[in-house]
Amino acid sequence: MYLEKVNSPADLKKLSIKELEKYAQEVRAYIIEVVNKNGGHLSSNLGAVDFTIALHYVFDCPKDKIIFDVGHQSYAHKIITGRRDEFKNLRMPGGITGFENMHESECDAFSTGHSSTSLSVGLGLARSRDLSKEKYDVISVIGDGALTGGMAYEALNDIGASQTKMIIILNDNTMSISKNVGAISTYLGKLRLSKRYKALKTTFRSGMDGMPIVGPSVVNVFERIKSWVKGQFWTNKMFEQFGIKYYGAFDGHNLRECIKMLMQIKKIQQPVILHLTTHKGNGLYEAEQNPEKYHGVEGKKELSKKYSEIVGEKLNEMIAKDEKVVCATAAMLSGTGLSVVHEKYPDRCYDVGIAEQHAVAMCAGLSAGGYKPYFAVYSSFLQRAYDQLLHDVCLNNLPVRFLIDRSGAIGADGVTHQGLYDISYLNSLPNMTVLSPANGEELARMMDWSLDFNGPLAIRYPKGYTLDGKEYVTEDPLRWEVVHNKSDNVYVLAVGNRMLDIAKNSLCVLVNARSVKPLDMYFLDKINKEGNLIITLEDGIVSGGFGESVLSALNAVGKVCRVVNLGFEGVCDDLSVSGAFDSNGLTAKNLDKIIQEHLKV
Ligand SMILES: Cc1ncc(C[n+]2csc(CCOP(=O)(O)OP(=O)(O)O)c2C)c(N)n1
Incomplete structure (x- = not known):
């Protein structure tokens, strides 16, 4: 097994092309x-x-x-970079993360x-290299x-103008x-399919196949490629217009070809793009046939419905009923549940690409044009x-509705994907209303209610399953609701199903605080009494969050009760939801401890 022999990029460089190909399979x-x-x-x-193997063969991490x-x-x-054995614990608590992460290895250049x-x-990185007169390659x-x-285009604009040496692998x-x-x-x-280009590539390949990987003759190939590529005026237009050398498209699964190309472009003293064509799922039949399904694979399955499924079903229903309803996703059709909507109503459901900023402004335009965008x-x-x-x-103050999935602690996707900041940033926005349903039922009802709501509205819910099948009776989503009443003077204001779940057995008045913004001031005024303890529970950062807004609202009217805010602090890099809750005191045990201490005083 070559897999066991390669402990670092240096080991990889000792292998022949044939061996590298076997290593790739392993x-x-x-x-x-x-x-x-x-x-x-x-x-x-x-x-x-x-x-990736070709990159590590040519460059030195x-x-x-x-x-x-x-x-x-x-x-x-x-x-390849020394984490083979740890890879077994990919995405597990305490294990290695699923993304490049500079805190994990010196070989990860950035997080x-x-x-x-x-x-x-x-x-x-390339600019800092040049400023400090160092010598290394930067490959994006x-x-x-x-x-x-x-x-990406803001960067291409700057890269092309500055002519800073760096390599882009597309x-x-x-x-x-x-x-x-x-x-x-x-x-x-079109770049991939250009006939003229294909002819050039065939010529190029036949010139390359007989050549050794390293050796003086290879150096000349570069000049030959340059003149070939110069000849194909159409295909390189866009990137070359940016001032960036373009080479492609080459087969990203042909190790020999990749290595040779990388060796050549390494020598170019200006920005360069190497366009590689690859097959998503390469080597696994099911994944090649259905790359979308195998893009993200879940560890285990649960039985009840996902929030995202409810979103898809409900939107289909709403689009059928109301000709003004439209929806958008930024390249997340399946994750957000919109695939079923796109299938049924392709002209009312827009996939705008990985372009969240554009999506929001585009929805603002739809709203200004009299439509009801989600x-x-x-x-x-x-x-x-x-x-x-x-x-x-x-x-x-435009009525655009945001269906915010993956809010709260995210689990295995880790630090960059935590949905812990939305309450805080949404709270700061004027005119914004923020709701958090307690289960799927309530999400569906909030969506119905949102149809004629006349301002910006965010409905936030966590990843995964709706779990709790309880019926919440209050019709108005802007009002809070008592879930159970097991105390005279301790109130737990919980945001969302996971927080309600933490407090479900505690000796308190448990409140479904479904309206995060505006707060239910009628409810708050009633419980602002001396001797009362209010504990806020939220699946987000405390700073600027729900709890702090409860506190400042009470301060504004003359706070006489005690308030404790529970939520997240700082960076959360826990790879499990329960681990994240534990380390931030969001547990039934901690809640009960706080309640007991209060009762003793
Ligand atoms: C800002 C942002 N929006 C959405 C995503 C979710 N996302 C992760 S990978 C991905 C697709 C990336 O496609 P591509 O760059 O072609 O890589 P591939 O998976 O096809 O190799 C998306 C949309 C993200 N990571 N960041």
């Missing part, structure tokens, strides 16, 4: 084995194994810096998780999906999570659209 098999057990990004990683965009395709990189950052970060690996994100598998969308995707398709988005990805939320939606 790495793929190992990834399949671990992801089947632990969950994770399967198809993206299977497609990235070959060129950690001296050279490789930034994997999103970082979800960096499993082979982790295995990633959100899309389309690698070109900007790469340029920053970006997918065709990530290339739909606007930030990993083009024609897929984002679902089929990639948009004009850029069509353009890449943007279904993950909590952590909406973060980057803060200005569009404020400038385009909230300052104009």
